[in-house]
Amino acid sequence: MSASIEIQIIAVLVAVACALPGVFLVLRQLAMMSDAISHAILPGIVIAFLLTEDLSSPLLILGAAAAGVATVALVELLRKTGLLKEDAAIGIVFPAFFSIGVILIARFASDVHLDVDAVLLGELAFAPFDRVVLASIDVPKATLVMASILMLNVVFVGLFFKELKLATFDSALAATLGFTPVLLHYVLMGLVSTTAVGAFDAVGSILVVALMVAPPAAAYVLTQRLASMLWMSAALGAISAVGGYWMARWLDASIAGSMASTAGLVFLLVLAFAPERGLVSRVRQQNRQRQVFARDMLLIHLYHHEGLPEAEQECRVEHLQDHLRWERDIAMMAVRTAKRAGYVQDHAGLMKLSDSGREQARHALVHI
Amino acid sequence: MEILTELFTDYTLRTVALGAALLGISAGALGCFALLRRQSLLGDAISHAALPGIALAFLLTGSKSSLVLILGAGAVGWFGSVLIAALTRRTPITYDTALGILLSVFFGVGLVMLTFIQRMPDANQAGLDSFLFGQAAALMQRDIYVILAIGSVILLLTVAFWKEFKLISFDPDMAETLGLPVRALEHLLTGLFVAAIVIGLQTVGVVLMSALIVAPAAAARQWTNRLGVMVLLAAVFGAVSGVSGAVSSSMAPNLPTGPVIVVVVSMIVAASLLFAPNRGFVFRKIREWKSGRALRVDAVLVDLYTLASQHASSDYPHSEQVLNVMSSMSGTAKRTLHLLKTLELAQPIDDQRWSLTPAGEERARKFIEEHYGGGV
Numbered sequence: 001m002s003a004s005i006e007i008q009i010i011a012v013l014v015a016v017a018c019a020l021p022g023v024f025l026v027l028r029q030l031a032m033m034s035d036a037i038s039h040a041i042l043p044g045i046v047i048a049f050l051l052t053e054d055l056s057s058p059l060l061i062l063g064a065a066a067a068g069v070a071t072v073a074l075v076e077l078l079r080k081t082g083l084l085k086e087d088a089a090i091g092i093v094f095p096a097f098f099s100i101g102v103i104l105i106a107r108f109a110s111d112v113h114l115d116v117d118a119v120l121l122g123e124l125a126f127a128p129f130d131r132v133v134l135a136s137i138d139v140p141k142a143t144l145v146m147a148s149i150l151m152l153n154v155v156f157v158g159l160f161f162k163e164l165k166l167a168t169f170d171s172a173l174a175a176t177l178g179f180t181p182v183l184l185h186y187v188l189m190g191l192v193s194t195t196a197v198g199a200f201d202a203v204g205s206i207l208v209v210a211l212m213v214a215p216p217a218a219a220y221v222l223t224q225r226l227a228s229m230l231w232m233s234a235a236l237g238a239i240s241a242v243g244g245y246w247m248a249r250w251l252d253a254s255i256a257g258s259m260a261s262t263a264g265l266v267f268l269l270v271l272a273f274a275p276e277r278g279l280v281s282r283v284r285q286q287n288r289q290r291q292v293f294a295r296d297m298l299l300i301h302l303y304h305h306e307g308l309p310e311a312e313q314e315c316r317v318e319h320l321q322d323h324l325r326w327e328r329d330i331a332m333m334a335v336r337t338a339k340r341a342g343y344v345q346d347h348a349g350l351m352k353l354s355d356s357g358r359e360q361a362r363h364a365l366v367h368i
Numbered sequence: 369m370e371i372l373t374e375l376f377t378d379y380t381l382r383t384v385a386l387g388a389a390l391l392g393i394s395a396g397a398l399g400c401f402a403l404l405r406r407q408s409l410l411g412d413a414i415s416h417a418a419l420p421g422i423a424l425a426f427l428l429t430g431s432k433s434s435l436v437l438i439l440g441a442g443a444v445g446w447f448g449s450v451l452i453a454a455l456t457r458r459t460p461i462t463y464d465t466a467l468g469i470l471l472s473v474f475f476g477v478g479l480v481m482l483t484f485i486q487r488m489p490d491a492n493q494a495g496l497d498s499f500l501f502g503q504a505a506a507l508m509q510r511d512i513y514v515i516l517a518i519g520s521v522i523l524l525l526t527v528a529f530w531k532e533f534k535l536i537s538f539d540p541d542m543a544e545t546l547g548l549p550v551r552a553l554e555h556l557l558t559g560l561f562v563a564a565i566v567i568g569l570q571t572v573g574v575v576l577m578s579a580l581i582v583a584p585a586a587a588a589r590q591w592t593n594r595l596g597v598m599v600l601l602a603a604v605f606g607a608v609s610g611v612s613g614a615v616s617s618s619m620a621p622n623l624p625t626g627p628v629i630v631v632v633v634s635m636i637v638a639a640s641l642l643f644a645p646n647r648g649f650v651f652r653k654i655r656e657w658k659s660g661r662a663l664r665v666d667a668v669l670v671d672l673y674t675l676a677s678q679h680a681s682s683d684y685p686h687s688e689q690v691l692n693v694m695s696s697m698s699g700t701a702k703r704t705l706h707l708l709k710t711l712e713l714a715q716p717i718d719d720q721r722w723s724l725t726p727a728g729e730e731r732a733r734k735f736i737e738e739h740y741g742g743g744v
Contacts, residue, residue: 026462029465030464031462031464031465031467031469032409032464032468035412035468035471035472039575078641081649083641083647084586084641085403087407087409088408088582088585088586090408091409091412091578091581092579092586092637095576095578095583096630096631096634098575098576098630099576099579099634100631102624103623103627103628103631106623206416206475206479207476209471209472210469210472213469214468214472217465217469220465251484252487254482254483256476256479257475257478257480257483258480260472260473260476260477261477263473264469264472264473264474264477267469271459271461277460
């Protein structure tokens with residue numbers, strides 16, 4: 001298999017593995033936890049490395065997960081003392097953890113392949129060089145690691161879908177029903193840490209944040225159902241991963257950076273053009289509402305004066321600006337909309353209701 | 369001591385220390401408003417978002433002068449803060465998600481630009497990397513002038529708009545009612561906040577600059593309830609951690625500046641959380657323990673008095689078991705009785721029974737008068 005295909009497979013595995021826990025972070029308004037955890041796991045990795053002196057030891061993942069959970073617990077502890085708000089607690093704990101990690105590397109591990117830039121930025125291009133043989137198939141190690149982590153995430157979300165859903169949307173009810181949302185919270189955070197450390201190696205900590213937050217946020221704009229949000233996040237993450245890879249190839253730039261940029265671009269496109277909650281569609285809905293409302297006001301006005309002596313004067317287009325205090329543009333728009341729907345006929349500047357227009361005016365009178 | 373003498377004689381060291389102190393002062397002061405306005409993580413997002421600004425400024429001008437890079441970082445950082453506000457206000461996206469997206473995507477764009485710069489034939493790009501983790505040792509005299517100039521403007525404006533900033537931080541609704549231009553003031557405050565962040569990027573780095581914003585303010589908050597004192601304290605904490613971090617990292621090889629500053633400031637936070645009077649954890653525990661003890665003493669004292677008042681003499685003894693039953697914290701009467709004995713409020717008659725001393729009787733009577741108006 002070519003290195004290009006292998007890199008893309010790893011990228012997609014990372015993106016999908018990040019998207020699944022990311023959905024719950026976004027829904028629980030804990031998006032910045034991904035930033036905190038992806039930085040705070042560093043000392044866990046470094047300490048595990050200093051103990052084992054082996055960069056490929058699975059203890060590194062355990063150390064990272066432990067550091068991640070410790071971060072969450074420390075933030076919670078600080079919040080509970082009432083001395084700090086949650087955001088301040090997060091903003092203090094993770095830089096402290098990360099700094100300890102960086103200093104440990106600088107002091108004790110600077111001569112080995114554990115350098116800070118790689119941790120922060122990752123280098124996916126080198127992933128295919130580090131290979132393992134599994135059941136006589138020769139694959140990059142990163143593929144194996146990320147496939148296992150993805151599997152873990154899929155199994156967890158699949159098994160505890162109901163519990164996660166309940167704890168996310170109504171944690172008080174979940175607690176009352178005996179589902180221990182706190183335990184679930186910590187397991188989820190452990191999973192975020194595990195995913196972050198796996199992805200870390202390949203793409204660096206900042207891309208972990210991009211892949212955990214941007215695709216789920218885009219999916220959140222697209223759908224209001226949890227199950228659809230999960231698979232849409234996965235799909236959008238995969239698109240960002242592959243798109244980012246090709247952008248990096250095209251620009252000859254950092255793969256991680258390109259993938260984060262693409263994830264941002266995908267989010268922006270979805271935010272603009274999503275069918276219901278997108279920006280464009282919201283503007284159109286608002287315009288449509290404004291038109292319908294102006295049209296109905298016009299119909300009611302005409303209905304009110306229909307067949308009365310003053311109708312000759314009241315039902316003229318130019319008079320609308322006076323009587324309803326409409327700007328000329330709005331008056332013209334209302335007349336145009338009403339004519340197009342066949343509710344009003346124009347007799348040389350004098351407007352008359354059609355039968356359907358009269359019907360609509362009565363309907364609007366009751367419903368506005 | 370040697371460090372202190374060098375601090376005043378060594379040119380580089382003095383430059384670095386001065387720059388770091390200025391940074392710490394402006395970051396600490398502005399951080400207070402961010403902390404109070406619940407925007408502690410905004411600094412993290414803005415400092416990451418400033419990376420493409422630095423790269424863009426370099427790409428456009430080819431200059432590595434810190435003023436140019438800071439201006440680029442400031443412009444893009446401010447644009448980022450506007451985007452966050454717009455996303456939160458006009459779309460279904462929540463604040464934390466907006467921060468996460470902006471931080472990671474802008475940083476990603478910055479990385480792409482940095483790889484661009486690295487491939488440029490003109491190999492003048494060395495030094496941009498130091499923006500990731502900060503490199504205080506690389507600070508030049510002219511960088512300090514830039515920091516000094518921008519830092520003074522930040523502090524001057526903060527003082528000039530002190531009353532307004534205070535009001536929009538604590539009660540924006542009232543500010544609106546008073547007819548203040550709240551939106552414009554918020555933009556100004558955010559602008560100063562961005563400026564305080566970007567002047568620190570070269571020294572502390574984009575990754576950790578947010579800690580120099582949040583942590584001094586959080587530490588200062590524990591010592592006082594007054595904004596003025598809090599801002600001054602935060603400035604001092606910021607300066608102390610800035611200087612000690614910058615100096616120790618330029619003395620020891622292999623010690624990046626940003627992380628050292630963050631570790632120092634985190635220790636200040638931990639000490640403040642533990643030992644600040646009133647709010648600090650240790651004093652709060654001591655206070656709780658003291659008031660708990662006072663409650664128990666009075667409770668047992670009143671119990672003894674109530675029992676004795678049913679007999680002829682007020683020092684009529686009663687056994688420990690009876691008091692245990694009366695006490696709502698059953699089983700603790702024995703410990704409290706011994707405490708009463710050391711306070712000379714009660715005395716043991718034999719190894720089971722206790723009676724009030726005259727002082728104890730007096731105190732119990734007063735307590736009952738105060739709390740129950742005479743009768744139990």
